[in-house]
Amino acid sequence: MRIIEGAGEWTPPAAGAANDWVENLRVPDLSVGTYCIPAGGLDSQSPHTEDEIYVVTAGRAKIVTPDGTAEVGPGAVIFVPAGEEHRFDEVTEDLALLVVFGPAYGSRAHGSAAAQDD
Template structure:
């Protein structure tokens, strides 16, 4: 067992960064991280080769994907399949999201 002590805690991005991602756990079939985007920050992520589940710990925003747009806030859980373009927009409150990748992020080959 391993307790992920800092998972889900807001950590502001560094100077000149619009967002921050901290990987909390990595095993072959799963990785878990905390994604933080402050009000005024910009989510510039590109589609991933792994499936993702987002669990919003705090904050409010929209999650815009190729398949649609949804409002997210504390407790929201959203699945984004591998390869689907997506990003958080309209950040209304500092956003903290737990991100679960299956398999672990960057383990599938790019095609």
């Protein structure tokens, strides 16, 4: 067992950064991280090669995918399949997301995991 300290907690992005991504845990079959976007911020991520679950722990925004748009807030759980375009838009309150990737983030990437923005 392991308690994952800080996972899902709001952290303001570094000066000059649009958002903040921190990987909190990595094992071969999954990874867990925290993604934060400040109110009014922009989400510039690209589709991922892994399935993804977001749990909104704080803030409010809209999630936009080819299937539609939905308002999300604390407690919302969102599944995004591998390869699907998605972004958070209209961030009205500082947004903190607990993110779970299966398998681990970047493990299916063709090239560097750093090439994927999250």
